[in-house]
Amino acid sequence: MAWRTLHRICGMMLIALVFVAGIRSGMFFDGDVYGVGAGFGMLLLLMMAAKRHDGIQGWGIPGTGMISSGLVNLDKGLRVVLGCICGMILMYVLHGIGRPLSLEGTMKEIILWGSYASFTAVAWRISRTGDGLRLMQIGWHLLGAVLCGSALLAVYGLLELPYGIYHTADADISASGARLGGLLQYPNTFGAVMAAFLLERLFALPPVLRTRTGTLRAAAALLPYTAALLLTESRGAWLAAALACAAGFAKERRAFAPLLVAAAAPLASAALLYRQLADAKLAPAVLPGLLWLAGLWAGGILAGQLLCRWRQSGGPRRRYAAPGALGAAALLAAAAGAVILHQVQDRTLGGVATLSARRLLYSDAWQLARSSLWLGRGGETWRQSYLAMQSQPYVGAEVHSGYMDILLNTGVIGLLLVLVLVSFMVARLIAVSSRLMPAVLVLIVHAAVDFDWSFGLVWLLLLWLTVMGFATTPSGREVQNGPHTTQRRKRFKIGRKRLAVYKTKREYPPLQSLSLLRVTAIILLAGWVLLAAALGISEVKERWAASEPPGAQTALLQSSLKWNPANTEATLSLADWLPPSQRIPLLKRSLVYAPNHPELSWKLAEAYSLRGQSEEAAAWYLAAINRDRFNDVKQTRAVLKLASLADWHRTAGESVRSVEAARTGLNILKRYRSLAANLREMDSHRNDREFDLSILAVRQTTRLEKTLNGGGARKHAARQPEQADIPARR
Known part of the structure; x- marks a missing residue:
């Protein structure tokens, strides 16, 4: 009972940490990375310290190498995932030991990838029981509701969401003049995230349609997720969602017709809602807007129900029911597509400027990558270098491709590790016939054309989907490889026999090495948590300094640099308050950590x-x-x-x-x-x-x-120059 209680509490804590990551701009900014990362590490330490109730003196997280493969049936899939993530951590550690372009950026990447490993290990342990898997699924739906619901509430003015809506008069950027960014504050990435939640719900429909129970509940989320996706006006997210959806239908060809019938009406309602909100530039009148939302939402779900009943109806016209319902659904889908294309036709057809900008950016990034092709230059390589080597004066502190960013940071070796990781995720989900494959695929595909992976939340969602997919069978039941089950009975029996041998031979060398590995793993993990905490404290003190008077600012910034000497922003802020004689050594010390x-x-x-x-x-x-x-x-x-x-x-x-x-x-x-x-x-x-x-x-x-040329002396007194004639730009 104590183990089950601890299990449940750890699951709720894990989900709460991901919620914090989502609410805090998707874990994009440094302070959020360090705080959430330290939380994941402490949670993993807590679970590692717990004791199992099956006679083994302490258990390890599968895939970390902390227990002998003969004792527990370790999951091969998790070993591959954690192996690739640990490989990325090792790459950044090697850069940190050397001379990276940014030591602070490299340490940030170590914290990020350590967070992904900790989350995966804890999530997998929780998902190996039926109760834990259900808890992870409930957490997934709650997170989707928070991300989508907060964005739509901001549109209707019911929630104050700073930077949640991006306004622009440039028709090449937005056809309506406003784009929805939600809590992530970036429409393109928010669109990819909404597409993942939408596809998860869409491909959850086939089992429900087969049993003819709960269709109303299962289809209820289609309209808000589709509307949020459309309101981002992210063409890349739309295209990635279409490709992932096509891949899902290719895997489940029999599900195409029932899914089209069930989803066409809610999707058409979402298209009408998008048109209405786009015309209002995402600022509709509150009461009429909410009534319009409620009407379209209810109408779409009920129309979908009617189409499903029409398709499944009997009687003398049974032979015409299915084709008729399918034809009506196809017409609704076509009408929805026409509404969307009409709204964004100018931007869709006029995207040459955006494509040329991306092409220029990728060309410069490739030239930079060639300078250290195999190993890269450490964290934040692009951010530290693009101003020096950009061929034209564009604005682009992010490289707008997760894969290119990985190539710049860790070279071909790191990129291969990531490609192995994402390819294995998709292949394994296809092998187990998981309905989560399209949702995983949309996040993987869209990262190729935007900087989604700069948001830690996107990686957490990707790993969350993967863990749930690995832990479920095609019918949605728990895979029987948990600590209290007997999947692969032959190997389990062998494991029990070996365990009996180990109990009779207390001095058997593998147990001694097991203890050493366990202690080493705990020490490394504790050191990682302390590093994340130190970096987080430095970031918090730097933020506090901005709202304090000058004297307090100086003290806080100096304290920030004691916790993290590589904090360049704290150095730059502190330099403004110091005389030149103290400013010069401070800046030179900081240049050691960020030489360019x-x-x-x-x-x-x-x-x-x-x-x-x-x-x-x-x-x-x-x-x-x-x-x-x-x-x-x-x-x-x-x-x-x-x-x-x-x-x-x-x-x-x-x-x-x-x-x-x-x-x-x-x-x-x-x-x-x-x-x-x-x-x-x-x-x-x-x-x-x-x-x-x-x-x-x-x-x-x-x-x-x-x-x-040695001209005559100027008619003014000599003076020490103290201020330039124009203000400097930081």
Whole structure:
């Protein structure tokens, strides 16, 4: 009884942690990653510390290698999944030991993948019993209801959801002027998540239709999930959902006709709801809007019920009932498709700009990946590098492809591990005829064209579906491989015989090695939890500092850096409050952890310029501009600051330093002018950052040339330059 109670409590805690991940922007931001990750690790430690009631002194999580394969029937599928995840963790650990582009980004990836491993291990242990599997299924439906329901409530103004709706006047981005992002705050990823929940519910219908019981309840979720998916206006999510749905029908060809009959009416109602909300730009009048929602929802479900009864009706017209119902359903589906296409026809046909932007981004990412093709450069490789190597001034801190991001971070080896992982998930779900395969497939496919995997929640959903699929049979019953069942009786009997032998031979070497492995695993897991907690505390202190007065800010930021010296954002914020003499060593220490960080280089150049050290300032200005080429504010400011330093040295009688500062300023201006000219000469280019040659920078040409050529002294007093002529952009 105690074990069952602990089992249930751990299941509820696991689901609660995933809920926190979903509510906190899908586990996208660093603070949420560390907090939720530490929670998963502590939960796994709790379960590892529990004792089993079957005579074994302590149990291990399948697939972690903590118990001998002869003692317990370990599941091969889980070993593959956890093996690939542990392989990714090892890749990032190796990068962390070396010299990654960002130590903080690499540690974040270690926490993320450790969270996935902990979640999978705990979820699998819970799902191996009937009660636990039902708890996981209930948690899945509750999470879907929270994500979808909160988004729709925000549309009707009943819930305040900051950044839940993205408004834009650009028709290439949104046909209606508004797109639904929900709690994830990003419409494309939110669309993929809604597609996964929709397909899970859609392919749960066939068993219900066969038994003719509970059809109303099973079809009730189709309208809200479909409406939420449509309101995201994510063409990639729509296409991924269509491909995954086609794969599901290909696997279950017999289910096509009954599913079409049961789902056509709710889907058509969702299309009408989408049209009404899109016309209102996702801001409908509350009471009429809710009445419209209720009417379409009820009408769609009841119409689906009628079509199902028509198809299954008997009597003299029985031979015409099924074809008639199927034809009516096909007409409804076609009408729904026409409504959707009419609403987004301009954006659907005019997506050339988006495609060209993705093509440009992927081309630059591939060039970056080639620099370290096999092992990658560690976590946040793209974020740390794209400003230095982008071929055009586009905005893209994310690489918009989960697979390309993995390639950049961990190279071909890491990408192969992920491909093995996702391929095995799909293949195993197909092998066990799981209805969850389409829902898994849509998340895997859409990650190829967007940065879904930057949201930890997407990986958790993927693993959640996989665990539930592995733990169920085609009929939805529990797979009999739990700790209290006897699947594969032959191997189980062999295991019991070996256990009897081990009991009679207490000094048998494998038990000694088992204890060592168990202790090692607990130590590593505890160390990982402490790392996640330390990084989380650093992030919390950095956030608190933003709302405190200057004195308290400095103390909090310094404390944040004690918990995580690699926290570059805390370093940049703290540098603003310190004098140049203290700012320079602080920034140099931070550069050890992020050697190519453009803002650290820029802050260091500014600090040296405030101290009048023109040689160091010039070197760091060049480095900062090389790491952020298409930043016209930085280009202009560097020229102005070097011109000021040249004048100051000249009036102070330091002609050599004056000439060197002027020469560096002219070189920067020459490169700046050339870069702007080359961009203008391109036939078609993206200039999202509005990069161009500034008039203020051009006006410094004569000033710098005069200093370089030894012109007369300027008629002003020498002064230490303290502020640039234009504000810097962080």
